[in-house]
Amino acid sequence: MASDTNAASDGLKANSHNSALSNRSRSSSSSSLKDRFSTAFTSLRPSTILQANIDFVPRTVPRRRRLQTAAVATWALMMPITVATFFLLCSIPLLWPLIIMYLVWMSFDYAPEHGGRFNPWFRQMRCWRYFADYYPATLKKEADLPPDRPYVFGYHPHGIIGMGAFATFATESTGFSSQFPGIVPHLLTLASNFNIPIYRDILLHLGVCSVSKKSCSNILKKGPGSAICIVVGGAAESLSAHPGTADLTLRKRLGFLKLAIRHGADLVPVFSFGENDIYSQMPNERGTWVYSLQKQFQKMFGFTLPLFHGRGLLNYNFGLMPYRRSIVIVVGKPIRVKQRDDPSIDDIHETQKLYIAELTRIWDTYKDLFAQHRKRELKIID
Incomplete structure (x- = not known):
């Protein structure tokens, strides 16, 4: 009887022990499963994903760098800012007479084709220094340019926006x-940029003018020391603006050469190392639907829309702000041009050969210094 009681007692203890082990096992399993689910859901939170993929700007950014970013962002948004300001002013009836007078004056203002309203003080404002220091953009001179003659500067490459040229x-x-x-x-x-109220006046005070033939001639006719800068590749070249490349649209661009010959203006090639590196662009090789769509847009509106991105105001990964990458603008040696009122096509092509040779020399001289991470060599694609 005692043995039966002991056996029963041992059985109860064993069952109790097994039950405790089972409970602990279930508790451990449940806890482990809970931890796994917690980890999984935490990793799927949007904030966690953003932190993993986006490199946010730290809070402790020096004040000077913030001012540089603000200067670039303000200029990038200057067109919509001025348009919004104009419409805001239009909402005030008291200002309507002044606005009407301003619009009438705009229609008769020939400054965009007569040298603008060049204002040295406005061009020297500190905000522009912050703008250049953002990249930074620096100027390298190869030769002196005596102010006893006019000049035509040819700027290459266009890039997405041409920040170095500005x-x-x-x-x-x-x-x-x-x-x-x-x-x-x-x-x-x-010329269409001068149809935008307020924005046009900012451009004119910076000395920016229309790229029309009449405008170019009027400026060069002012004589010694007058100079124009033409971003030769234009909108077509912006479609080729990919980091690490220097694909130029130049072969068929003869107008600026003819202009220089007619006015006896020295030609000065300018190459901007790093201009194509400050933005990334969606792949758009010739023959793709993206390239075809962009070219059709250009034919319809006279300009094109590269599908590009850079960094953001508060992050370093994605946005419409340019990347902080160095731009070095090398101003080459002037090419003396013999003045001819009606240059022949042979005269123009001969001048073009000299121009391309000087531009190529600039590239070959500085590519290992300022284009160390290039993907390929300078190429004239059109």
Whole structure:
């Protein structure tokens, strides 16, 4: 009887022990499963995904760098800012008479084709220095340019927007006037930009003018020291603006050469190392549907829309702000041009050979210094 009682007691203890083990096992399994689910759901949270893929700007950014970013962002948004400001002013009835007078004056203002309203003080404002220091953009001079003759600067490559051209020829942020005293540069852009209220006046005070034939002639007719800068590749070349490349649209661009010969203006090739590196662009090789769509858009509207991206205001990965990558604008040696009122096609092609040779020399001289991460060599594609 005692043995039966002991056996029963042992059985109860064993069952109790097994039950405890089972409970602990279930508890451990449940805890482990809970941890796994918790980890899985945590990794799927949007904030966690963003933190994993986007490199956000730290809070402790030096004030100077913030000012540089603000300068570039403000200029990039200047067109919509001025348009919004204009419509805001239009909502105030008291200002309507002044607005009507301004619009009438705009229609009769010939400044875009007569040298603009070049304002040295406006070009030297500190905000432009912040703009150039963002990349940074620097100017390298190869030869002096005596102010006893007019000049035609050919800027290459166009890039997505041409930030280096703006910094060098529309502002004093890279020290153009100190390096080339007596030369008055005028960066040229599409005439349509001067149809935008307020924005046009900012351009004109920077000395920016229309790229029309009439505008170019009027500026060069001013004589010694007058200069124009033409971004030769234009909208077509912006479609080839990929980091690490230097594909130029130049072979069929003869208008600026003919212009220089007619006015006896020296030609000065300018190559901007790094201009194509400040934005990334969607692959759009010739023959793809993307390229075809962009070319059709260009034919319809006169300009094109590269599908590009850079960094953001608060992150380093994605946005419409350009990357902080160095831009070095090399101003080459001037090419003396013999003045002819009606240059022949042979004269133009001969001048083009000299121009391309000088541009190629600039590339070969500085490519190992300023284009160390290039994917391929300079190429004239059209």
